[in-house]
Amino acid sequence: MAPPNGYSINSSPVDESEDGEPLIERDAVPSQCCSARLNLAFLMFLGFAVVYGLRVNLSVAMVAMVNVTDPKPAPNSSIVHACPLPAGMDNTSDTFSQPDGIPQYPWDSETQGWLLGAFFFGYLCTQIPGGYLSGHYGGRLFFGLGVLGTAVLTLLTPLAAQMGIYWLFALRALEGFGEGVTFPTMMAMWARWAPPLERSRLMTLSGSGANFGAFLSLPLTGYICETLGWPAVFYLCGSAGCLWAFFWFVFVSDDPRTHRRISEEEKDYIISSIGPQGTGHGWSVPLLPILLSVPMWAIIICQMCSNWSYYTLLTSLPTYMNNILHFDLKSNGFLSALPYLGAWIASTLSGILADSLIERKVFSVTTVRKIFTLAGVLPGAAFLVAVGYSGCSHILTITFLTLSTTIGGTMACGVYINQIDIAPRYAGFLLGITNTFGTIPGVLAPIVTGYFTEEHTLAGWRMVFWLAAGLNVGGALVYTLFGTGKIQPWAVTEEEATEVEKNRSTSIVT
Known part of the structure; x- marks a missing residue:
């Protein structure tokens, strides 16, 4: 059965044999202003801002939680700094004072890497189940409980840290377990809510909350750590997540x-x-065709590679700012946040531009997804490498990091929403699969970074940036060769297949 407007979901804005998108007359499109779909995007935006604040607050708070850079220095030796310390800064320690009664811990760089990566051990586990269940039932309940559960656990972080690193590791893994459902459920909800010609702008608006949350959380965490002590960070962030959940459950519907x-x-x-x-x-999904799908594996590989650099910066950038460039904690948080401000703006604007190119039939969906992916990866990787050669220049380092992450934001309307193009009905489940693979760098990147930078040298960090940039480019090339925006045969519903067959028979008779 064709939709009432007479257009099929498999009709392309460019050509009927091209990417599967409907063609809707603009005078038939209700305004987005104050619409239910825009309200959903805004609440999702706030939800992702909260969960990314909950995710990255440990990255900055870690600087205040650790009382020394290296708790086991060699006997009778002084710490050698890669960059000169600012005037007036202590020459033997990077310790940050905390208000009286606030504990600090002697964690070395390897331990910090494991604690920063702990979140992603849990995050890996719920991606696929979250996508599958939200595709069947709808995503409202799973998204809301994922954020709320993470927020409640965040309130317990100071207690877990006091009990020991194993308790804190387990708590962070549980937080990841709760938050793992958020992106797959977002995709599943937009499969029911986003008109195809508005997918890019609605999904990038809602998903850009992640960058906005990182931008807001990083400087606020630094400020709170120095004024109220690091435990206050987790109490305030957790409370914000609980407050958001109330509005989500009141105003959002699955369909x-x-x-x-x-x-x-x-x-x-x-x-x-x-x-x-x-x-x-429904309960059944075409699992084997999905696993054998070349476009699906192109998305998986590209997201894994690009996520390596994203997670490297997300979890380790505050450490780089502190240990190498020696910014104070307040400046550390603010300057670490600048790249995410740029990425938030770039991703939102690129979503509008991508929809415009598709709507005006300038490019097919396939071409648009590949253009924005390459536009985000290639220059972004070059600037990331440049960071490693900026030496101790604060200005160059911040400039190159900001440019790299800002430009990378254009990928939000490229490979990162391609699942809904190739299989809208299974988009949440597909994102669960791709995000499971894409989260592996979240586990490995902080650990690898910890090993590379154990000596706190510029050479070690240069290896970190080269590795991230190389993986980024390699993944983008794979996606350019094998990615597509066409709806896949295994994703076509029986109703659509019957309609296509009926149209084909009518055409033959005519």
């Missing part, structure tokens, strides 16, 4: 069909433009 405040005009537009792909996929 436009069940939303209590949506207009009939908007509901009809969303349902008709998405068609049969906007329904749940």
Whole structure:
């Protein structure tokens, strides 16, 4: 059965044989202003801002939680700094004072790397189940509980740190377990809510909350650590997550069909433009065709490679600012946040531009996804390498890091939303698979960085940046060769297949 507007989900804005997108007349499109779909995007934006704040606060707080850079220096030796210390800074320790009664811990760089990577051990476990269940039931409950659960656990962080590193490691892994459902459920919800010609802007708006959360959390964490002590960071961030959950459960619905405040005009537009792909996929999924899909593996490889650099910076950049460049904790948080401000702006604007190119038939969906992926990776990798050769220049380091991450933000409307192009109905499940693979760098990158930078040298950090840039470029090239924006045969519903066959028979008779 074709949608009421007469257009099929498999019709392309460029050509009927091209990427599977519907063509909707612009005068039939309800305004996004104050719409239910835009409200959903805004609440998702805030949700991702919260969870990324919960995710990265340990990266900055770690600087205050650790009382020495290296708790076991060689006897009768002084610490050799890669860059000269600012005037007035102690020459033997990078210790940051805390208010009276606030504990600090003698964790070496290897221990810190394991603690920063602990989150991702749990994060790996719930990606696929979260995507699968949200694709069947809807994502509202899973997204909300994922954020709320992580927030509640964050409140217990100071207690876990006091009990020991194993307790803190387990707590961070549990936080990752709760937060792992968020991105797959987002994709599953947009499969039901996002009209195909608005996918890029709605999904990049909601997903850009991650960069905004990192931008906001990093400087605030530094400020709170120095004024109130590092435990306050986790109490405040956890409380913010609990408050957000209240608004989410009150105002969000799984499906436009069940939303209590949506207009009939908007509901009809969303349902008709998405068609049969906007329904749940049931209990069965075409697992074998998915695992044998070349476009699917192109997404997996590209996301794994690009996530290595993202997670390296997300978890280890504050340490680099402190141990190498010797910024004070407040400046550390603010300057670490600048790249994510740029990425937030770039991803939001690129989503608008990508939809415009598709809507105006300038490029096919496949071409748009590849253009924005390459545009984010190639210059971003070059600037990342340049960071390693900036030496002790604060200005050059911050400039190159900001440019690298800002430009990388354009990937948000490239490979990172490609799952909904190739299989809208299974988008949440696919994102669960790709994000599971994509989270492996989150586990490994902080650990590898800890090993490379154990001596706190510029050469060690240069290896970190070269590795991240090389993986980034390699993944983008794989995606350019094998990626696509066309809906895959195994993702076509029976209803759509019947409609296509009927149209083909009619054409032959005619």
